[in-house]
Amino acid sequence: MLKSISLQNFRNYKKRTFEFDNPTVTIVGPNTSGKSNLIEGIYLLSNGKSFRADKDVQMVAYGGEMGRVWARLQTPERSDGGQGKSTDLKLEVVVTIGEVAGIKTQHKRYFINGVAKRRADYVGTMPSVLFSPQDLDVIVGSPGLRRSLLDHVLEQTDRDYRIALLGYKRALKQRNALLDLVKKTGESRDKQFEYWDSLVIRNGNVLTEKREEYIDYLNSSKKDTLDVKVVYDKSEITAERLDKYKDAERAVGVTLVGPHRDDLIIHFEKFRDLKLFGSRGQQRLGILQIKFLELEYIRSRVDNEPILLLDDIFSELDEAHINLILENIGDSQTIITTTHEEFIPAKIKSKMEVIELNAHSASSG
Ligand SMILES: Nc1ncnc2c1ncn2[C@@H]1O[C@H](COP(=O)(O)OP(=O)(O)O)[C@@H](O)[C@H]1O
Ligand SMILES: [Mg+2]
Known part of the structure; x- marks a missing residue:
């Protein structure tokens, strides 16, 4: 389970930490408040790349040289009785931009518990599946x-x-x-x-x-x-x-x-x-x-249950489509974003945690 995510100089976030105590979390905020940026941060930690930036530099806050996201995960006790009980895991991705001989460079580094990893050895630790309005164009x-x-x-x-x-x-x-x-x-x-x-x-x-x-x-x-x-x-x-x-x-x-x-x-x-x-x-x-x-x-x-990321899809879909998605959530931790809490189906409303974003909230908290 994803317990917290922190974003620093990442898109519109100066520095901000989100703590998740509940398996279903809904982020509510107006347009451009940073909802998709947060989802992008989680996706980056999961996949090692963005789902929407053509170039990694786009993820670094304007004027910055380095953007970072990191997350604390709690993995459950292994069911096979193998080594280790519940363990904490820290994942981190750092994007740096620079210039060598007048040419802009970008560099991405991955860490698990502070140890640098190659992307091939990093991805797969926190699997995720994203549903976003862009999917509808696929x-x-x-x-x-x-x-x-x-x-x-x-x-x-x-x-x-x-x-x-x-x-x-x-x-x-x-x-x-x-x-x-x-x-x-x-x-x-x-x-x-x-x-x-x-x-x-x-x-x-x-x-x-x-x-x-x-x-x-x-x-x-x-x-x-x-x-x-x-x-x-x-x-x-x-x-x-x-x-x-x-x-x-x-x-x-x-x-x-x-x-x-x-x-x-x-x-x-x-x-x-x-x-x-x-x-x-x-x-x-x-x-x-x-x-x-x-x-x-x-x-x-994979061993770990994938995290579901539902980025602003409830306003796009009709009730039948929404119900199909809800049926497929299963035991997955689910992070939802929306502009209006009313868009959230009643079925999940009762058991979810709500975090509010406002237009200026990116740097606080
Ligand atoms: N690299 C960046 N640095 C600072 N702000 C950014 C950067 N990239 C995008 N933004 C800003 O982030 C905001 C969009 O955030 P987004 O998460 O897409 O909003 P929404 O809540 O509508 O999903 C826009 O105001 C955009 O200008
Ligand atoms: Mg968005």
Whole structure:
């Protein structure tokens, strides 16, 4: 259970600590009071990255050089009688911005109980599932949104996936830089390509395989919200495919195949594309269904119960959708934000703790 979270020079927070004594906490505050920023802080502690900042520097308070979030967690006694009773855990993420030779730099560091960790060894300690209004765009939005849907789950549940994703991104960046150079100079650089090709292929194949497994899970699981089927529109990366696109890649200067080009097509009612033929309501049900399965999957794969983050969704959804979410909360600790307490369903109102934010509350407390 998340007992407290502190934010320092993080978004609109100068310094603030939130204590949670209750498994259900509702943060009430007007627009721009910092509700989503708080959720973003918790998400960052959980996933090691933001759900909305393209660049980490955006999370550091304006004019600041370093933003920090840290949390105190209480993990329950282990049910298998293994070592350790209830333990306290401190997680921390620090984002620093600087400048090297006139170029802006950003750096993120992760700590568990004060000990620095690599991201691959950090993520997974405090799993979470976020429901936010942006989710409602996943079906109709860009392929990147749908890929994050996969990454989010697999990164939280699978260390090998985290390592492969990092390795893939790094190698892809280098390979693209090389392609760009070759495009400009007309050199061949075959030896260098051999090296980067082998890295993108090796890591890329891990991603493809694990994404495929997760999609199989989604398709084979029971659905009670909307009967969706996910089609993996994958962009496989192999030596043959790279060879096939060799000239095209050198002409445009970027890597044209691989999991960074994957997409998902979400079907409903047998083979209809939800994006093209679903009503707005059906698209919402579709994404909710996928999120519920995500929650179920994380629950089945990790020891710690995921925290649910519901960021301002009750004003967006009708009663039927809200009830579906409430049914899926289960035993999870739930952090809810809303502009008006009246939006909170009666079912949870009675057992929740309310924390109020006002427009100037970010620096106090
Ligand atoms: N890096 C930053 N430094 C300071 N303030 C920020 C930063 N990023 C966003 N903000 C401010 O945070 C506020 C939005 O907070 P947010 O949590 O999204 O509000 P809401 O309560 O509506 O969810 C805005 O006023 C915005 O200007
Ligand atoms: Mg918000």
